Amino acid sequence: xxxxxxxxxxxxxxxxxxxxxxxxxxxxxxxxxxxxxxxxxxxxxxxxxxxxxxxxxxxxxxxxxxxxxxxxxxxxxxxxxxxxxxxxxxxxxxxxxxxxxxxxxxxxxxxxxxxxxxxxxxxxxxxxxxxxxxxxxxxxxxxxxxxxxxxxxxxxxxxxxxxxxxxxxxxxxxxxxxxxxxxxxxxxxxxxxxxxxxxxxxxxxxxxxxxxxxxxxxxxxxxxxxxxxxxxxxxxxxxxxxxxxxxxxxxxxxxxxxxxxxxxxxxxxxxxxxxxxxxxxxxxxxxxxxxxxxxxxxxxxxxxxxxxxxxxxxxxxxxxxxxxxxxxxxxxxxxxxxxxxxxxxxxxxxxxxxxxxxxxxxxxxxxxxxxxxxxxxxxxxxxxxxxxxxxxxxxxxxxxxxxxxxxxxxxxxxxxxxxxxxxxxxxxxxxxxxxxxxxxxxxxxxxxxxxxxxxxxxxxxxxxxxxxxxxxxxxxxxxxxxxxxxx
Amino acid sequence: xxxxxxxxxxxxxxxxxxxxxxxxxxxxxxxxxxxxxxxxxxxxxxxxxxxxxxxxxxxxxxxxxxxxxxxxxxxxxxxxxxxxxxxxxxxxxxxxxxxxxxxxxxxxxxxxxxxxxxxxxxxxxxxxxxxxxxxxxxxxxxxxxxxxxxxxxxxxxxxxxxxxxxxxxxxxxxxxxxxxxxxxxxxxxxxxxxxxxxxxxxxxxxxxxxxxxxxxxxxxxxxxxxxxxxxxxxxxxxxxxxxxxxxxxxxxxxxxxxxxxxxxxxxxxxxxxxxxxxxxxxxxxxxxxxxxxxxxxxxxxxxxxxxxxxxxxxxxxxxxxxxxxxxxxxxxxxxxxxxxxxxxxxxxxxxxxxxxxxxxxxxxxxxxxxxxxxxxxxxxxxxxxxxxxxxxxxxxxxxxxxxxxxxxxxxxxxxxxxxxxxxxxxxxxxxxxxxxxxxxxxxxxxxxxxxxxxxxxxxxxxxxxxxxxxxxxxxxxxxxxxxxxxxxxxxxxxxxxxxxxxx
Numbered sequence: 001x002x003x004x005x006x007x008x009x010x011x012x013x014x015x016x017x018x019x020x021x022x023x024x025x026x027x028x029x030x031x032x033x034x035x036x037x038x039x040x041x042x043x044x045x046x047x048x049x050x051x052x053x054x055x056x057x058x059x060x061x062x063x064x065x066x067x068x069x070x071x072x073x074x075x076x077x078x079x080x081x082x083x084x085x086x087x088x089x090x091x092x093x094x095x096x097x098x099x100x101x102x103x104x105x106x107x108x109x110x111x112x113x114x115x116x117x118x119x120x121x122x123x124x125x126x127x128x129x130x131x132x133x134x135x136x137x138x139x140x141x142x143x144x145x146x147x148x149x150x151x152x153x154x155x156x157x158x159x160x161x162x163x164x165x166x167x168x169x170x171x172x173x174x175x176x177x178x179x180x181x182x183x184x185x186x187x188x189x190x191x192x193x194x195x196x197x198x199x200x201x202x203x204x205x206x207x208x209x210x211x212x213x214x215x216x217x218x219x220x221x222x223x224x225x226x227x228x229x230x231x232x233x234x235x236x237x238x239x240x241x242x243x244x245x246x247x248x249x250x251x252x253x254x255x256x257x258x259x260x261x262x263x264x265x266x267x268x269x270x271x272x273x274x275x276x277x278x279x280x281x282x283x284x285x286x287x288x289x290x291x292x293x294x295x296x297x298x299x300x301x302x303x304x305x306x307x308x309x310x311x312x313x314x315x316x317x318x319x320x321x322x323x324x325x326x327x328x329x330x331x332x333x334x335x336x337x338x339x340x341x342x343x344x345x346x347x348x349x350x351x352x353x354x355x356x357x358x359x360x361x362x363x364x365x366x367x368x369x370x371x372x373x374x375x376x377x378x379x380x381x382x383x384x385x386x387x388x389x390x391x392x393x394x395x396x397x398x399x400x401x402x403x404x405x406x407x408x409x410x411x412x413x414x415x416x417x418x419x420x421x422x423x424x425x426x427x428x429x430x431x432x433x434x435x436x437x438x439x440x441x442x443x444x445x446x447x448x449x450x451x452x453x454x455x456x457x458x459x460x461x462x463x464x465x466x467x468x469x470x471x472x473x474x475x476x477x478x479x480x481x482x483x484x485x486x487x
Numbered sequence: 488x489x490x491x492x493x494x495x496x497x498x499x500x501x502x503x504x505x506x507x508x509x510x511x512x513x514x515x516x517x518x519x520x521x522x523x524x525x526x527x528x529x530x531x532x533x534x535x536x537x538x539x540x541x542x543x544x545x546x547x548x549x550x551x552x553x554x555x556x557x558x559x560x561x562x563x564x565x566x567x568x569x570x571x572x573x574x575x576x577x578x579x580x581x582x583x584x585x586x587x588x589x590x591x592x593x594x595x596x597x598x599x600x601x602x603x604x605x606x607x608x609x610x611x612x613x614x615x616x617x618x619x620x621x622x623x624x625x626x627x628x629x630x631x632x633x634x635x636x637x638x639x640x641x642x643x644x645x646x647x648x649x650x651x652x653x654x655x656x657x658x659x660x661x662x663x664x665x666x667x668x669x670x671x672x673x674x675x676x677x678x679x680x681x682x683x684x685x686x687x688x689x690x691x692x693x694x695x696x697x698x699x700x701x702x703x704x705x706x707x708x709x710x711x712x713x714x715x716x717x718x719x720x721x722x723x724x725x726x727x728x729x730x731x732x733x734x735x736x737x738x739x740x741x742x743x744x745x746x747x748x749x750x751x752x753x754x755x756x757x758x759x760x761x762x763x764x765x766x767x768x769x770x771x772x773x774x775x776x777x778x779x780x781x782x783x784x785x786x787x788x789x790x791x792x793x794x795x796x797x798x799x800x801x802x803x804x805x806x807x808x809x810x811x812x813x814x815x816x817x818x819x820x821x822x823x824x825x826x827x828x829x830x831x832x833x834x835x836x837x838x839x840x841x842x843x844x845x846x847x848x849x850x851x852x853x854x855x856x857x858x859x860x861x862x863x864x865x866x867x868x869x870x871x872x873x874x875x876x877x878x879x880x881x882x883x884x885x886x887x888x889x890x891x892x893x894x895x896x897x898x899x900x901x902x903x904x905x906x907x908x909x910x911x912x913x914x915x916x917x918x919x920x921x922x923x924x925x926x927x928x929x930x931x932x933x934x935x936x937x938x939x940x941x942x943x944x945x946x947x948x949x950x951x952x953x954x955x956x957x958x959x960x961x962x963x964x965x966x967x968x969x970x971x972x973x974x975x976x977x978x979x980x981x982x983x984x985x986x987x988x989x990x
Contacts, residue, residue: 051590055817057583058570058592058689062725090813092859096832101816150832152821281859283868286696286810288725 015210015245018218019176019237020168023183024161025193026139026201027070033138033160034061034104041199045144045153053158055099060287063088067160068291070192071111071136072301074162077186077308078131080115082298086291088136092281096152097141105163107282110135111291112162117186118310119179122172129179130167137161162192168207168218173237177230180204181331184230185309188333198228208237209254210244219244220254224268226261236261240268312336319349328357334372335360342378351385359402368407375409376402383412396469397421424470430463434476434483437462449484456480497708497736499655500557503550508978510550510560510604514543516977517562517606520653529628530638530648532567533574534607542604549602558712559602564648564657567608568615569700570689571595574605578691579613579623582818582825582843592689593724594658594700594717601716606654609644613845614815615665615693617641618917619907622847627904631974632674632943636901639669645703646673652974656713657703662693663803664897664921666701667933671896671945674935674971676962678702678710679921681952682928683728685714686721692814694807695726697925705973707934707963711739714955730953738956742963749964751785755948756889758793761920766898769939774895774946777936780968781893791885791892795877796923802874803922804915805858809868811848812855818843850911879927886951891961894920896933896945924949932958935971943971 029039035052051059075082089107112134121127139161141154164183170176184202187193194201204227209219224240227233239261244254259268307315309330316326316339330336335356342352360371368374376384384402387393393401393416401415416422424430437459438445447455456477463476502508518536525531539562546560565571568578570588577583591599598605612622620628620643630638631651638647642659646669649657659666661679670677678701685700692698702713715735721727742749757778762771782788820826820839827838844852858867885892898919907914924931929949936946946965950958 051588054822056570056588056590056823057576057578057586057691057817058568058588058687059590060688060724060726062723092813092816094816094819094833094836096819096821099817099822101819102813279861281813281856281861281864283809283813283859283864286694286726287692 014213015241015248016213016215017171017173017237017241018168018209018211018221019170019173020207021164021166021170021176021179022205022207023164023166023180024139024203024205025074025164025183025187025195027067027160027162028191028193028201029064029066029070029160031064031066032158033064033067033136034158037158039159040155041194041201043155045151046155048155049157053099054154055101055157061104061285063288063291064160067136068111068293069297069301070160070190071134071162072293072298073190073192073305074164074187075112075115075134076298076302076305077190078112078115078117078134078164080112080131080134082293083109083111083113084293084298085109086111088285088288088291089282090285091137093278095140096150097143097154097157099141099154099157103137103140104285104288105137105282106135117166117179117182119170119175119182122175127169127171127175129169129175132165132167134162134164137163168209173234173241176206176237177234180233181230182309185331185333189306189308189312191306197230200228204233206233206237206240208240208244210241210248219248220256222254222256223258223274224261225258225271228263232261232263235266236268239266243268316349316353319343321349321353325353325357329353334370338371338378342381345379345382347378347382347385351389352381355381355385355402359399360406363403363406368403371406374406376405380405380412387412387416391423391472392416393421394423394469394472396464396473397423400469421468421470423472424467430467430471430476430479431483433463433466434480437466438480438483445484448486497706497712497740499561500712503555503560504557510543510546511540512978513560513562514540514604514606517654520651520977521607524631524651524653527629527634528631528647528651529626530609530644530651530653531564531607532577532579532610532623532625532644535574538573539604539606546602546604556602558716561603561656562606562654563598563603563713564606564609564645564654565595565598566611566642566645566657566659568611568660568691568693569595569658570691571605571608574608576608576691577625578615579611579625580843580845580848581624582839583823584624584825586824588689590689593686593721595689597717597719598658603656603716609642609648609657609659611644612641612665613848614691614811615641615660615662615698616811616847616851618664618668618914619902619904620644620647620669621904621908622845624845629904630673630901633901633941636903636942637672637906639672639897639901641665641669642677642701642703643669643673646670646675646677649673649675649703649705650974652976655705655976656709658713658717659701659703660690660693661699661701661921661925662697662807663925664918666703667921667931667945667947668897668917670703670933671935671943671947672901674938674943675974676702676704676707676710676935677896677933677945678714678955678959679924679931680714680718680955681728681930683726684730684930684953684955685717686719686724686727688721688723688727692810694810695814696810697803697807699925707932707959707966708736708739708743710932711735711737711956711959711963714959728953733953733956735956735959739959739963742960743967745960745964746967747784747964749784749960750781753781753786753891753961754789754889755781755786755891755893756789756791756885757893758791758796758885760793760796761894765916765919766895767900767939770895770897770899770944773937773939773944774893777946777965777969778893781965784968788893789889791889793878793881793885793923795874795881796919798874799878799923799926800915800919802871802878803918803926804854805867805871806875806926808851808855809858809871810855812852812859815844815848815852847911875926878923882923882927882929882949883951886949890950890957891954892947892949894947894949896920896947900939900942900944920947928952930955930958932962934962934965936965936969
């Protein structure tokens with residue numbers, strides 16, 4: 001990482017990024033774009049296939065109306081125009097994962113045109129990123145590389161995709177990350193995709209160039225692929241910008257090419273040169289009639305639009321949540337729905353946000369279940385927080401119970417009663433615990449008595465451990481001070 | 488010719504119902520005809536007499552049990568670009584040698600659902616690209632009328648199988664005349680339905696916006712019967728029409744019964760360009776004489792002009808090759824068909840396609856790739872589509888106050904094998920009178936119309952979209968006025984007891 005720091009600084013001073021993104025979103029329709037095969041992930045190779053998606057001689061495509069509805073829904077969420085009469089085109093090229101030798105796509109009449117996504121700008125404020133278009137197409141299969149051979153799995157061939165193409169409006173890697181995060185949240189809220197970057201159901205190609213600050217003409221762009229998380233997208237763009245800045249700084253030329261992101265080495269590497277534009281010989285697919293939407297198709301989708309992430313964020317801010325917490329909560333549908341359910345069960349917004357984003361995220365990040373998938377229902381969380389507020393359970397014990405319930409389920413009150421988690425109210429028990437801890441920590445006692453107040457933490461912590469968290473820390477500290485005659 | 492020899496398959500339906508002919512008799516007769524004639528004619532790429540006879544015996548049992556459908560047990564030949572699970576589907580190409588599809592084309596499924604028996608697969612120009620059936624990787628088919636001559640193409644195998652009396656019915660495909668022109672050359676009936684009338688699912692694509700499954704039969708009523716079986720909506724083909732299926736057989740039988748009366752009050756448009764330069768004067772004269780007979784029967788002949796005819800052939804060859812260049816990309820040596828391993832995947836594609844495709848197919852892939860290339864797309868493909876719209880407009884205008892357009896089917900009669908081999912453009916010119924209906928997507932019927940130097944001449948009737956019933960009615964009326972000899976099917980022994988069929 002250290003090798004990147006100097007060029008990044010160079011970049012920030014002298015150059016600015018120009019980034020445009022092409023985001024492929026796999027639609028979670030029941031069946032594929034042009035046949036009745038199921039849309040699956042992880043099935044044994046070549047088991048979700050038929051003559052159509054295998055491209056067998058004589059087979060013909062038939063369009064999936066659910067995919068069309070999903071694309072309309074996305075277009076509306078982006079504030080775009082929906083084309084009521086369009087067509088499908090063939091994009092011709094040879095590749096072993098492309099069974100027909102062409103991909104059915106939309107060339108000059110995409111179903112979605114225009115629209116925008118707002119992201120926090122790198123220099124503060126909001127940047128409005130224009131969406132140029134979004135079109136429907138079919139996915140290709142996958143090559144599985146083995147020893148000295150590659151095999152083709154066509155389960156993915158024909159899965160519907162929407163490709164969302166942004167204008168080159170993004171000016172930093174963090175903006176690019178925010179754009180994709182927002183698009184992902186929108187697609188998730190609309191229920192049109194699994195949006196799992198690591199599984200490839202959301203894929204990002206970035207067109208990156210740099211130019212001297214203040215310049216209006218574009219620099220030579222480079223396409224970067226193979227980023228499988230938001231974090232790797234941002235890292236790849238940081239690295240690629242720095243690489244280009246170093247080249248320009250050294251008086252060299254940036255070559256037009258496609259580069260891949262190597263996650264392990266943290267670098268982009270050359271995949272192939274772009275010599276002019278590829279000639280895909282697009283032409284209207286004669287197997288498919290014009291794509292004409294029913295009169296009420298767009299209105300039906302508009303009426304069925306759910307609350308979108310931006311709307312959700314401002315609602316959360318209206319509840320008194322901080323802007324960054326609101327964004328985090330609204331950014332993933334699972335956490336947002338969980339939060340809303342807890343809210344409906346009578347929880348306090350700020351309390352809930354603290355626990356959902358704090359303990360909830362920690363458990364998930366450590367490999368545990370998400371709140372939405374875990375055993376702690378929103379209503380139970382509200383009860384747990386009520387018990388905490390009432391003083392019936394101490395904070396430390398509440399955290400332990402929270403994690404246990406998320407992982408294994410159960411009833412808050414029954415667990416508090418059964419496991420003796422209620423706050424120790426018997427002064428004798430508290431005093432016994434204090435005596436044991438003082439006896440075992442002579443040095444800390446001496447330090448505290450000598451005026452080193454920092455040592456108090458060890459004594460309080462010791463008592464809390466003795467009582468398995470069933471006490472309130474301020475009360476414990478007060479009792480220790482009283483016992484040592486320091487009050 | 489005896490009465491028994493003159494029965495057609497409609498008559499056979501009655502004979503089968505009456506029990507005077509059994510399906511097994513038909514199967515054996517077919518196998519015998521193939522045995523005696525196909526060594527020379529080479530209509531079939533695959534024919535399994537044993538299988539056919541076994542199926543026929545099953546059909547006879549079904550009939551004995553009183554459960555027979557009208558055409559239960561009638562053998563039918565299928566062009567080898569329609570997928571079949573029972574036979575390999577080669578498209579006349581090395582690249583699909585021995586390729587066995589895992590599914591049956593919709594048209595084939597409908598044949599079998601109606602109780603017909605697929606007797607075998609017929610020869611064709613490779614991927615239906617050609618007008619003589621000489622461009623088959625498995626050798627040419629010869630015209631049963633004169634084996635020194637071509638049967639036409641690309642459905643030459645189906646036309647020859649019917650003309651040689653091997654089967655009564657066959658399916659073909661017509662992209663720019665591939666059913667009608669071989670029908671004309673072989674002296675049989677060829678029907679290209681409206682684009683979308685018959686499902687293309689399982690028809691291996693040559694040019695998707697032009698391809699249409701068609702019928703080759705000895706008589707017009709048989710064309711009606713066969714179309715009625717295969718026509719109709721198919722959810723597997725997004726370009727297949729939901730238009731209701733008319734009583735095509737009934738329309739043809741009505742025309743056959745009416746004879747001359749069917750032409751009374753009808754208007755036939757005669758495009759002058761179809762009888763002018765580029766058309767053999769003897770062929771033009773023969774077809775004109777037929778038109779005069781229809782006029783005497785009460786039809787009004789109206790001369791019209793189709794100015795776009797001069798650009799139709801160029802437009803056709805641009806659109807068809809452009810689509811073909813994309814449609815044939817799937818034959819890459821990876822998933823099925825011929826594979827010639829190379830140093831890289833791209834090299835494997837290249838070697839497999841080099842070894843698997845014939846010269847004419849390569850020529851068309853190259854032409855089409857060029858026409859779609861950046862910088863040429865507007866000059867070629869877009870202009871060709873505009874010309875196509877003009878052809879459609881011209882045909883609509885000509886049919887605005889006419890029941891049908893009448894032209895020769897082909898500008899000549901069957902030519903000797905090899906006559907056009909050195910000159911692809913001369914071969915393409917043979918399609919001049921059939922491509923307009925293909926470009927427009929209109930139905931067209933070719934019926935025998937006399938002979939020139941002993942060789943059959945075809946007369947083409949082009950109708951408005953989905954006007955197949957009218958074309959069949961007029962065609963059958965012409966059949967009643969000028970009956971042509973039917974091929975000897977070798978059924979004399981089996982059917983001596985049968986009275987004349989539909990005639």
